[in-house]
Amino acid sequence: MERKGLIQIYTGDGKGKTTSAIGLIVRALAYNFKVCYIYFHKEPKIWEYGEHKILKILGVDIFGFAKTHPHFFKNISKEEIRKECLEGLNFIKKIFQENKYDMIILDEILISLRDGFLEEREILELLDSKPKNLELVLTGRGATDVLIEKADLVSEIKKIKHPYDKKIKRREGIEY
Amino acid sequence: MERKGLIQIYTGDGKGKTTSAIGLIVRALAYNFKVCYIYFHKEPKIWEYGEHKILKILGVDIFGFAKTHPHFFKNISKEEIRKECLEGLNFIKKIFQENKYDMIILDEILISLRDGFLEEREILELLDSKPKNLELVLTGRGATDVLIEKADLVSEIKKIKHPYDKKIKRREGIEY
Numbered sequence: 001m002e003r004k005g006l007i008q009i010y011t012g013d014g015k016g017k018t019t020s021a022i023g024l025i026v027r028a029l030a031y032n033f034k035v036c037y038i039y040f041h042k043e044p045k046i047w048e049y050g051e052h053k054i055l056k057i058l059g060v061d062i063f064g065f066a067k068t069h070p071h072f073f074k075n076i077s078k079e080e081i082r083k084e085c086l087e088g089l090n091f092i093k094k095i096f097q098e099n100k101y102d103m104i105i106l107d108e109i110l111i112s113l114r115d116g117f118l119e120e121r122e123i124l125e126l127l128d129s130k131p132k133n134l135e136l137v138l139t140g141r142g143a144t145d146v147l148i149e150k151a152d153l154v155s156e157i158k159k160i161k162h163p164y165d166k167k168i169k170r171r172e173g174i175e176y
Numbered sequence: 177m178e179r180k181g182l183i184q185i186y187t188g189d190g191k192g193k194t195t196s197a198i199g200l201i202v203r204a205l206a207y208n209f210k211v212c213y214i215y216f217h218k219e220p221k222i223w224e225y226g227e228h229k230i231l232k233i234l235g236v237d238i239f240g241f242a243k244t245h246p247h248f249f250k251n252i253s254k255e256e257i258r259k260e261c262l263e264g265l266n267f268i269k270k271i272f273q274e275n276k277y278d279m280i281i282l283d284e285i286l287i288s289l290r291d292g293f294l295e296e297r298e299i300l301e302l303l304d305s306k307p308k309n310l311e312l313v314l315t316g317r318g319a320t321d322v323l324i325e326k327a328d329l330v331s332e333i334k335k336i337k338h339p340y341d342k343k344i345k346r347r348e349g350i351e352y
Contacts (some may be wrong), residue, residue, distance in 0.1 A: 006339055014331035016196040023195025030226045031349035050206045155190035156335035161330040164180055173207035
C-alpha cells in the first residue's frame with residue numbers, strides 16, 4: 001500500500017496512552033493494515049490475558065522486550081535491562097529493513113528513555129531508519145523536546161483525575 | 177460479574193479520545209465484558225468501514241445518534257439535532273435500566289454538550305441513573321468542571337502537534 005507514514009507520540013501522566021495505541025490498531029486493521037505491536041517493560045503474564053489476546057486474534061504480531069522493570073522486580077541490574085532494550089532496538093531495526101508492516105506500535109518505549117535504559121540518540125537513530133510508508137507510534141511518559149520536534153503528531157495525555165488517587169486498585173479489564 | 181463501575185472522561189483537543197475508548201473496549205473484551213458503543217455526531221457511512229466494523233466482529237453492540245452535525249451538514253436546525261440527541265439519552269437510560277452491559281462508551285457525547293444540543297443537567301441526570309456495576313466512558317472536547325467533578329477518572333488529551341496543522345489531510349486507517 002502506498003502512503004506516507006508518520007511518527008505519532010502519546011505521552012503524559014494520564015490514562016489513555018496504551019489504549020490510544022490499541023484503538024489506532026483497531027482502526028488500522030479495518031483497512032487491512034499489517035500491524036506489529038512491540039512492548040517494553042510489561043510483564044507478559046499479566047497482559048497476555050488482556051488486550052494482547054484480542055490483538056493476536058485480530059492478526060497482530062506481538063513482541064515484548066525488557067519485560068522486567070526495577071519498579072516490579074528488584075535485584076535486576078540497570079545494565080541487564082539496558083541490554084534487553086538494545087535487543088529490542090535491534091529487532092525493530094531488522095523489521096524496519098524487512099518493511100512488511102504498515103503500522104508498528106512501540107508501547108512504553110519512552111519509559112526506557114525516561115528511566116535511562118536507552119539514550120535519546122538511540123531512539124532518534126531508530127526513527128531515522130523508519131521505512132517511509134510505515135506509521136510508527138511511540139507511547140510512554142517521558143517524551144523529550146527533541147523527540148516531540150521529530151514527531152509529526154504528539155498528544156500529551158494529562159491526568160486530571162485517576163481512581164488510584166482514591167486508593168482504588170488496578171481493575172481487571174479496565175487498567176489491565 | 178460483580179464490580180464497581182466508574183465514570184471515565186476523555187476530553188481535550190488532541191488525537192486519542194475515541195481511540196482510547198476503542199482500546200478500553202478491546203481490553204474489556206479480553207475479560208468477557210459485555211460492551212456497548214454509542215456514538216454521537218458521526219457519519220455512519222465513514223465509520224462503518226473503520227473501527228465499527230472490527231468492533232462488530234468482536235461482538236460489541238453499536239448504536240449511533242444525531243449522526244448529523246452542522247459542521248458537516250448545512251440546513252439542519254439545531255432543534256432537529258437536539259431532538260436526536262434527546263432520543264439518544266432516552267435510549268441510554270433504557271439500556272441502563274436493562275443493565276445488561278459491563279461497559280458503555282458514549283463517544284463524542286461531550287460535543288453534544290459543547291455545541292448546545294444537550295444541557296449539562298441532562299448529562300448529569302444520565303450519569304446519576306448509571307447502574308452501579310457499569311463502567312461508563314464519555315469522550316469529546318467540552319467536559320465541564322461539573323462533569324469532571326462527577327467523574328472518577330478524567331484524562332485531558334492535549335494536542336502538542338497534529339499533522340492537520342501542516343495541512344496533511346485525514347488519512348484512511350489512521351484518522352478514520
